[in-house]
């Protein structure tokens with residue numbers, strides 16, 4: 001695995017459950033082609049997280065290319081009697097290096113802080129990179145609980161984590177009410193939240209392993225808004241849903257980040 005310390009920027013596509021198998025392979029081929037052309041961006045990690053079903057085909061396409069494979073979730077362990085789940089062992093065998101954890105859409109389906117913490121540990125055990133999503137709902141923001149919610153989610157997700165040298169963690173701040181909404185928060189607010197995310201990480205990790213952390217932003221990011229976030233000192237990249245479904249648009253984000 002290429003050491004993440006080398007990455008200047010990290011741009012992650014979350015395809016969610018939005019593409020058919022045929023569409024996913026098509027987009028993957030297109031993305032690989034476009035990324036190969038944009039040579040200037042070799043310092044940017046471009047990670048694509050397809051659904052589990054598309055993963056085998058997409059992995060074949062990305063093999064040997066500059067696109068890095070990621071997953072949208074995982075079971076926190078290896079082969080076993082866990083109906084309907086997907087193991088990290090199988091994900092890793094396909095070349096998957098990053099795993100999104102605790103996405104708000106999964107939290108809304110019942111994923112608990114405890115499950116997320118187990119998954120973070122399992123992902124690190126395999127020397128893969130967890131992308132831990134945190135963020136407040138609209139109601140929580142209205143009730144002025146934003147800071148509390150984000151700090152709490154980070155504390156719970158990273159509880160009792162011990163990093164081995166060279167391991168990495170990505171914390172993705174994604175205001176839940178912005179995801180898929182077409183709205184974006186302004187730069188000041190993104191900056192303020194990135195400081196809260198960083199400080200929470202420092203606190204829970206007891207001041208250690210700061211070099212392991214990358215903070216990214218997510219929520220309705222487009223080619224027009226990406227630089228607002230990536231120009232901030234503490235934000236290293238973006239997690240993109242809707243605008244990652246078209247290879248051309250996503251590559252525009254990569255190029256403008």
Ligand code: PGA
Pocket residue numbers: 014174178179180181218219220221239240241242243
């Ligand atoms: P969006 O999704 O870009 O469509 O808002 C982002 C995400 O859910 O990670």
